Amino acid sequence: MAISEEEVEHIAKLSAFFLSDEEKKVFAKQLSEVLDCADVISEVDTSNVKPTSYITNLVNVLREDEVKPSLSIEEVMKNAPHVYEGVFKVPRII
Amino acid sequence: MDFKNKLIRKSALELAKLIATGELSAEEVTSAFLERIEEAEPRLHAFINLFPDFAFEEVSRMEARFQKDGENTPFAGVPVAVKDDLSTKELLTTCGSKMLENFVPVYDATVVKKVKDAGVVLLGKTNMDEFAAGSSTETSYFGPTMNPWDTSRVPGGSSGGSAAAVASYEVPWAIGSDTGGSIRQPASFCGIVGMKPTYGLVSRYGLTAFASSLDQVGPMARNVKDCAAMLGVIAGHDSLDGTSIQVEIPGYSGMLGGNVKGVKVGVVKELAGESIEAGVLDLFNRSLDLLEGLGACVEEVSLPSLKYALSVYSIIASAEASSNLARYDGVRYGFRTDEPVEDVWEMYAKTRAEGFGMEVKRRIMLGTYVLSAGHYDQYYSKAQMIRTLIAEDFSSAWEKCDLLVSPTSPTTAFQLGEKLVDPLKMYMADMCTIPVNLAGIPAISIPCGLSDGLPVGFQIMGPPLGELKVLDVAYAMEGAIGFEEKTAEKVLPS
Amino acid sequence: MRFETTIGLEIHVELSTASKMFCGCSALFGGEPNTHTCPGCLGHPGSLPVTNRQAVAYGIMLALALNCEIAPRSIFHRKNYFYPDMPKNYQISQYDVPLSSGGSLEIDMGDYIRRVGITRVHLEEDTGKSIHVGESGRIHGADFSLEDFNRAGIPLAEIVTEPHLKSPEEARVFLQSLRSIIIYLGISDCKMEEGSLRCDANISISADERIGTKVEVKNMNSFKSLYRALVFEEERQRSLLQEGKTIVQETRHWDESNGVAIPMRTKEEAFDYRYFPEPDLVPLELDPTWVEEIRKKIPELPAAKLERFQSQYSLPQDVAMVLVGEEEMADFFERSADSKASPVEIGKWMVGDISAILNEKGISIKEAPISPQMLGELVLLLEERTISSKMAKEVLLEVFETGKSPRSIVEEKNLLQITDEKELEKIIDEVMAENSKAVDDFRSGKEQALKFLIGNVMKKTRGKANPSLVSDMVRRKLSS
Numbered sequence A: 001m002a003i004s005e006e007e008v009e010h011i012a013k014l015s016a017f018f019l020s021d022e023e024k025k026v027f028a029k030q031l032s033e034v035l036d037c038a039d040v041i042s043e044v045d046t047s048n049v050k051p052t053s054y055i056t057n058l059v060n061v062l063r064e065d066e067v068k069p070s071l072s073i074e075e076v077m078k079n080a081p082h083v084y085e086g087v088f089k090v091p092r093i094i
Numbered sequence B: 001m002d003f004k005n006k007l008i009r010k011s012a013l014e015l016a017k018l019i020a021t022g023e024l025s026a027e028e029v030t031s032a033f034l035e036r037i038e039e040a041e042p043r044l045h046a047f048i049n050l051f052p053d054f055a056f057e058e059v060s061r062m063e064a065r066f067q068k069d070g071e072n073t074p075f076a077g078v079p080v081a082v083k084d085d086l087s088t089k090e091l092l093t094t095c096g097s098k099m100l101e102n103f104v105p106v107y108d109a110t111v112v113k114k115v116k117d118a119g120v121v122l123l124g125k126t127n128m129d130e131f132a133a134g135s136s137t138e139t140s141y142f143g144p145t146m147n148p149w150d151t152s153r154v155p156g157g158s159s160g161g162s163a164a165a166v167a168s169y170e171v172p173w174a175i176g177s178d179t180g181g182s183i184r185q186p187a188s189f190c191g192i193v194g195m196k197p198t199y200g201l202v203s204r205y206g207l208t209a210f211a212s213s214l215d216q217v218g219p220m221a222r223n224v225k226d227c228a229a230m231l232g233v234i235a236g237h238d239s240l241d242g243t244s245i246q247v248e249i250p251g252y253s254g255m256l257g258g259n260v261k262g263v264k265v266g267v268v269k270e271l272a273g274e275s276i277e278a279g280v281l282d283l284f285n286r287s288l289d290l291l292e293g294l295g296a297c298v299e300e301v302s303l304p305s306l307k308y309a310l311s312v313y314s315i316i317a318s319a320e321a322s323s324n325l326a327r328y329d330g331v332r333y334g335f336r337t338d339e340p341v342e343d344v345w346e347m348y349a350k351t352r353a354e355g356f357g358m359e360v361k362r363r364i365m366l367g368t369y370v371l372s373a374g375h376y377d378q379y380y381s382k383a384q385m386i387r388t389l390i391a392e393d394f395s396s397a398w399e400k401c402d403l404l405v406s407p408t409s410p411t412t413a414f415q416l417g418e419k420l421v422d423p424l425k426m427y428m429a430d431m432c433t434i435p436v437n438l439a440g441i442p443a444i445s446i447p448c449g450l451s452d453g454l455p456v457g458f459q460i461m462g463p464p465l466g467e468l469k470v471l472d473v474a475y476a477m478e479g480a481i482g483f484e485e486k487t488a489e490k491v492l493p494s
Numbered sequence C: 001m002r003f004e005t006t007i008g009l010e011i012h013v014e015l016s017t018a019s020k021m022f023c024g025c026s027a028l029f030g031g032e033p034n035t036h037t038c039p040g041c042l043g044h045p046g047s048l049p050v051t052n053r054q055a056v057a058y059g060i061m062l063a064l065a066l067n068c069e070i071a072p073r074s075i076f077h078r079k080n081y082f083y084p085d086m087p088k089n090y091q092i093s094q095y096d097v098p099l100s101s102g103g104s105l106e107i108d109m110g111d112y113i114r115r116v117g118i119t120r121v122h123l124e125e126d127t128g129k130s131i132h133v134g135e136s137g138r139i140h141g142a143d144f145s146l147e148d149f150n151r152a153g154i155p156l157a158e159i160v161t162e163p164h165l166k167s168p169e170e171a172r173v174f175l176q177s178l179r180s181i182i183i184y185l186g187i188s189d190c191k192m193e194e195g196s197l198r199c200d201a202n203i204s205i206s207a208d209e210r211i212g213t214k215v216e217v218k219n220m221n222s223f224k225s226l227y228r229a230l231v232f233e234e235e236r237q238r239s240l241l242q243e244g245k246t247i248v249q250e251t252r253h254w255d256e257s258n259g260v261a262i263p264m265r266t267k268e269e270a271f272d273y274r275y276f277p278e279p280d281l282v283p284l285e286l287d288p289t290w291v292e293e294i295r296k297k298i299p300e301l302p303a304a305k306l307e308r309f310q311s312q313y314s315l316p317q318d319v320a321m322v323l324v325g326e327e328e329m330a331d332f333f334e335r336s337a338d339s340k341a342s343p344v345e346i347g348k349w350m351v352g353d354i355s356a357i358l359n360e361k362g363i364s365i366k367e368a369p370i371s372p373q374m375l376g377e378l379v380l381l382l383e384e385r386t387i388s389s390k391m392a393k394e395v396l397l398e399v400f401e402t403g404k405s406p407r408s409i410v411e412e413k414n415l416l417q418i419t420d421e422k423e424l425e426k427i428i429d430e431v432m433a434e435n436s437k438a439v440d441d442f443r444s445g446k447e448q449a450l451k452f453l454i455g456n457v458m459k460k461t462r463g464k465a466n467p468s469l470v471s472d473m474v475r476r477k478l479s480s
């Protein structure tokens, strides 16, 4: 199965990154190859097979409702790329 | 042999003892290893960042603690290297990515905390494939690590930096992480011991997630006993990790007896066939003879679903990775594009385009694709069902066998650049290790000999929480193989 | 053409746990930006979620109160999309295996009861908040935005209804009833203005059997704006249909100040949330005994209380409804009705004068200086005819001013009603002597004069005389 460059572009948009035209070509080819390989799984009969999302048998891992100290504001902002009046700053949303 | 070269050849357990009895000081040990690092790094590039000042501060802090509470700092003063995907408070943690080039965490991973509590001294953070996406450590933003056995070759990956550091005596032991073989495959390529524990045995809190349902932190060392000792340090329940299991942790290293008599060992047919390089297969078969000689019952078993393991893995791992890597967006920390942007969406797109390397993007794309509308059932959901079949195959195998074995990797260390251009070939390097992560079971890789002068790894897999059995058989084999001398000969200056 | 309106609601409630859904940060509203955050709240590498037991308990309680079936096994999913207020760029939520489903809530529309199906109640985490900086102060036209993650990770219960609501008014009553239940359960403060109760609506109009095209309306932050937005949408869609036009399936944003629902600008990319099971959180397999323990903790809910207030206290329905509408009022009433005073009178005072004063002062009954005992005392004073109802109103105001008990106010101000006929007779005699013209007028048939005389008696007693008693006595005297 071949993935088109348009599909690659759509997927890149969902993944939130730009791709150059060159990258789109490369990815279209490589993703097609990988998926072709992965398509082998379609031959497996999985009727009546439950999916495995969790490999341990753990259930109900819950913690008590206790407040723990939060980070200091210095720690919170320590790695911030852009800051305005001490708060994370991002370009306009719309 | 000078003092330094004698010192760095000691095992972690030996060092711990010598420091505890006062025959060596922690400063001496730290200095010796830092000196060795300085000497070896230009050829190897095993580390992304070194923290000598921090290490000496730790030594004095640790010594003060040791005076007061020696019992609880069993490895006081023994140096360690930690893979750069584990969070270290106030110490750069880059995950091998431009995205986190300047990222300074505000907290310690549970594993790091445990290591510090045991008195172990962190010297630096080791190189890795970017966000652990890779099998050769070549996708690191900071450049590749070279294999100490042959610097034109890769050390394996993604924990290639940790493997190379241990193999070249830069540290006695190290910590890595393993999503599809990222500890065992580089251990195999570098001729050391590396273990992926049962999923949930070691806390993932503070481990930068690649594929959350597969990731597990584990120890790497030059011998099984050190590996067992480090496992004892890092294993145990953690309330900060909701997938952490509650189980008593045995003192692994003290319980190794090397008893193989009557142990039923299954050779996994699907992982020991024609896809394995001849030299590797030959050494593997000789190791099986050796196992039989030690008294084990060796027989072939078939786990038919493993045929699909690589496909299932590539779907599940990339799906989870696509979601786990979404947080690197230039808002709260990490890299943000310097290019002018119209709005936040453009900022994301440019930041992630510039901040991620090709392999990471490829995996995010694949993961996004298999989760997206119209493909979920065909790929993701199907892969999860086959994962069930794989786990079931292992479960039935445990009814017949105590342990399963295979080569760790189908090849020895390949040339730098050899497979970087062909993702499919690269993914094959993990074909023997991947099933273990899918099933959540423990497995170790130990060196079993040299093929064309390069180390070959032997993988021993156990049932869930069967770490002790796995380690014990590995310990017995190690004694019979006597590999470590070869490493010293090859890697150390005489 | 006859048009049928169909409305379904999606309601988000912030649960009032002490800590957040998946970490130990405080879940309190507000605070300086980003002061309630940790590596988890900021999506730092390596951070992991661990589920808050209390949030699950609250979710179960709400689901039970809405007659839902609790799922024996439920799981969390990741909902993947990029937004700057999302620290991980995925939201942990429940998807196709939710905590509970299949419930219902009956709402009282006065002349009929509407039974509204509850599709599901599930748990999720809240997002952070974007603050838009620029002249407009809004997202449109902002120069840039600031991100505050204090809210990120606060536990949310999402309630999804079936499309069973038939009018904007039903939608409003539903939301009010739901809010009242949640407050009774004590699991959220449900402050719409602070965003701890949020409601989105799906509305469609159809002229025949088929269900019309669904339009989603968002951003209503009060009961009134929910109602107004739905009325707006109902009329917009109706007139489109009447003109033979088609309705576009879309999401609209309610603009309260302009009273219009405007289409939200969407990116060309359709949303594709790529849900998949959250591998960091193992499944919930709820112990039935725990669920039963929670069920036992559910207090009497508004509907049951309404019925009981009418039967036990003989309250008129409208009075009972107002009292039950707010748990604090209902509690106050019951404690007040414990006194010897008539519950019906107490109820009337509460929905009348007391509510008016509370409204005017903008406080709740809990914050008011009056206690249930004081109200009982006031009504009793009135019933014993110790004070007149006009005085009672004054005393009530005085209680609100000073916090003193009604009896002590009455005594202090010497307001006790003069019921001693001898004392009154003396005063009436005085008044009649001083106003002989009025007496003559009355006797010559001018009814008006009676009122004048009574007024003067009241003036002389400074209002302390019982007016009806005075009236009787004056009339008796004049006709003797």
Ligand SMILES: [Zn+2]
Residues within 6 Å of the ligand: C020, C023, C024, C025, C036, C037, C038, C039, C040, C041, C153
């Ligand atoms: Zn937090």
